[in-house]
Structures are given as C-alpha cells and as structure tokens.
Amino acid sequence: MNKKKPVTIRPFLQTKYSYEKLRICNHCKSFTVLWEDQCASCGKDALMPIHTKAKIKAKRSMRNELLAALLFTLVGVWFGRDPMQMTLCAIVGILLILLLWNVQRRMLPYVIPQEMESLIEDEEARIIEGIKHNRQTAISHLQNNEVMTYEMLREISTLVHNDRIRLQQVVLLQTFILRKDMDLVIEPLLLKDFDTDLAAYIGEISKVQRDLIKNQTIRYILTYEAQILEMEHGRDIMTGVAGAAVRMKKYVDSYPEFIRRYARYLPKDRFMRLYQLIRQHPEQSWGHLAEEVSRIHSDKYTQG
Amino acid sequence: MVTYVCLGVLILFVSLNSLSYISNRKKSPSFEEIDEQLISIVNGEAKRHE
Numbered sequence: 001m002n003k004k005k006p007v008t009i010r011p012f013l014q015t016k017y018s019y020e021k022l023r024i025c026n027h028c029k030s031f032t033v034l035w036e037d038q039c040a041s042c043g044k045d046a047l048m049p050i051h052t053k054a055k056i057k058a059k060r061s062m063r064n065e066l067l068a069a070l071l072f073t074l075v076g077v078w079f080g081r082d083p084m085q086m087t088l089c090a091i092v093g094i095l096l097i098l099l100l101w102n103v104q105r106r107m108l109p110y111v112i113p114q115e116m117e118s119l120i121e122d123e124e125a126r127i128i129e130g131i132k133h134n135r136q137t138a139i140s141h142l143q144n145n146e147v148m149t150y151e152m153l154r155e156i157s158t159l160v161h162n163d164r165i166r167l168q169q170v171v172l173l174q175t176f177i178l179r180k181d182m183d184l185v186i187e188p189l190l191l192k193d194f195d196t197d198l199a200a201y202i203g204e205i206s207k208v209q210r211d212l213i214k215n216q217t218i219r220y221i222l223t224y225e226a227q228i229l230e231m232e233h234g235r236d237i238m239t240g241v242a243g244a245a246v247r248m249k250k251y252v253d254s255y256p257e258f259i260r261r262y263a264r265y266l267p268k269d270r271f272m273r274l275y276q277l278i279r280q281h282p283e284q285s286w287g288h289l290a291e292e293v294s295r296i297h298s299d300k301y302t303q304g
Numbered sequence: 305m306v307t308y309v310c311l312g313v314l315i316l317f318v319s320l321n322s323l324s325y326i327s328n329r330k331k332s333p334s335f336e337e338i339d340e341q342l343i344s345i346v347n348g349e350a351k352r353h354e
Contacts, residue, residue, distance in 0.1 A: 065317075079307050096318045117338055
C-alpha cells in the first residue's frame with residue numbers, strides 16, 4: 001500500500017529577495033532560476049545573477065563617462081596655446097574627472113537598482129521564456145528523477161506563485177517519506193482551495209516538523225475542517241495540527257475551541273504540554289478548553 | 305580658443321551628469337519594489353496563459 005520512497009532532498013537556499021534566484025546568461029541573454037553551471041540555451045559558462053549584470057552595466061556606463069571627460073581634457077590640453085593654458089586645462093580637467101568619479105562612486109548603489117529595473121522591463125519576454133523552459137526541464141525529469149523535479153519546481157516557485165506549481169510540489173512530496181532532517185515548507189504551498197494531498201501533507205508535517213505549523217496552516221485546516229474529517233485519516237490530521245499548535249501559547253490563545261475539539265485525541269506528550277500550559281496560566285480565559293482539559297486529565301491520566 | 309571650448313564642454317558634461325545622478329537618486333527603486341515588479345511580470349504572464 002505504502003508507495004512512498006525514501007529520498008534525500010538537497011537543502012533549499014533561501015534568499016532575501018526572489019530576484020536573487022534569477023540569473024542571466026551573459027552570452028545569449030537567456031534567463032534561468034535553476035542552479036545549472038552552464039546556460040541551458042547556449043552551453044556557455046556565463047550565467048550571472050541579475051544584480052551582478054546590472055552592476056557591470058552601471059559601471060561600464062560610468063567608465064564611458066569618465067573616458068569622455070578624459071577625452072575632453074586631452075583635446076583641451078593638446079590644443080593649448082602655451083604651457084600655462086595646457087597646465088590650467090589639465091588641472092581643471094583632472095579636478096572635474098575626480099569630481100565626476102566621486103559622484104559616480106557615491107551614486108552607484110542607487111544606479112544599480114535602476115539598471116535592474118530597466119533590465120527586467122526590457123527583458124520581460126526572455127525572463128518568461130526562461131522560466132517556461134525551466135518548468136519544461138523540471139517536468140522532463142519526472143519519469144526518472146522525481147526528487148530532481150521537486151527541487152526544480154521548488155526553485156521555480158520562488159518566482160512563480162500559483163496553485164498549479166504548489167500542487168505539483170505537494171503531489172511529489174506525498175510520494176516521498178518525509179523526515180525531520182528534510183528542508184520542508186508548508187506556508188508557501190498552501191492552496192486557495194481544498195486538496196486532499198495538501199491536507200495529508202500537513203498531517204505528516206505536524207508529526208515530523210511541527211515547528212512549521214503556524215497561523216496560516218491552522219487557518220487553512222480550520223477552513224476545510226469538514227472536508228478533512230471526511231478523509232480516511234482526517235481526524236488524525238486535525239489532531240496532529242492541534243498537537244503541533246499546543247507547542248506555543250499564542251496558538252492556544254488564538255484557537256482554544258479548535259484545540260478543545262481535538263484535545264481528547266492528543267498523544268500523551270502533547271496533551272500534557274497543553275495541560276501544563278493551562279495550569280501555568282490560571283488567570284487566562286480559555287473558554288471551555290480549561291474545563292475540557294481538566295476533565296480529560298482526570299479521565300485518562302490520573303487513574304492508577 | 306579650442307582649449308576653453310573643451311573646458312566649457314567638460315564643465316557642462318560633468319555638471320549635467322552629476323545633477324542627473326543626484327536627481328535620479330530619488331527615483332531609484334527599492335529591492336522590494338524590484339522583487340514585486342519581477343513577480344508581477346512572471347505571474348501576470350502565467351495567469352494570462354491559465
């Protein structure tokens with residue numbers, strides 16, 4: 001029955017900005033978000049982040065301005081009528097070149113984003129084409145290497161935000177045996193609508209990496225609670241999430257009624273965590289949760 | 305005469321370039337804006353195809 005495979009997923013390199021994943025080939029100008037060393041279009045070893053490309057462009061333009069200023073200075077010196085005029089022209093020219101160089105140096109951090117903006121605007125079609133090509137590459141590995149496909153889709157999804165790519169990742173993740181040491185995520189994969197694979201994935205995550213269960217995930221399973229409960233292991237999924245939620249007081253504060261509904265099914269360690277949390281804060285208003293927890297405690301854990 | 309013309313042109317060139325850098329400084333987008341722009345381009349096109 002269990003067709004899940006043990007796999008090793010390479011860690012995901014998180015960047016502060018999504019654009020940091022995008023690279024341009026300096027030779028053929030095609031774009032990629034994947035990690036290949038050589039450009040998939042021309043085969044050249046010329047891929048660079050768009051920030052680097054913009055910096056090179058900005059510096060080249062600044063260098064050309066300095067060269068133009070130098071040329072004016074040299075022409076002025078060349079046509080000087082006497083040494084006095086030539087010296088004056090050389091001194092003024094050098095001072096102006098230094099002034100321009102200083103302004104350029106100070107303004108470089110502001111020029112680079114402008115260059116990046118114009119690069120993105122000018123190369124819009126190539127960027128979209130590059131990402132389409134990346135998706136085709138990812139799908140082409142589906143038959144022989146599902147892990148590779150998942151890893152590629154994960155990279156692409158830093159820029160492509162839609163339910164289709166999220167669902168493709170969830171479906172692939174559901175074919176893997178998930179472990180504590182894997183670099184997994186939930187919130188970027190949450191769909192707009194209900195999906196059984198996603199619900200099952202959340203249930204598994206609540207067991208192996210409960211730190212990933214946060215507000216958005218709790219809200220998702222609460223929105224589709226009725227559909228989840230219709231699933232074969234629906235109650236286990238809800239209980240798993242409730243068990244993960246009790247790790248932090250803020251979630252118990254925010255969702256006391258949800259936790260109350262599943263408190264009876266919590267494993268002993270999760271229940272005792274909830275019990276201790278409530279006991280440590282007697283002043284807190286928990287609704288019916290405190291009564292229910294106290295009742296379960298006396299029913300299940302105080303006998304013998 | 306040519307020397308003075310060159311110096312004049314140079315002064316004008318450096319002044320205009322410096323002013324252009326300083327005035328464009330305020331128009332420089334933040335990295336967050338660049339990120340949003342890129343994501344909207346990529347996803348805008350994707351939505352049109354879906």
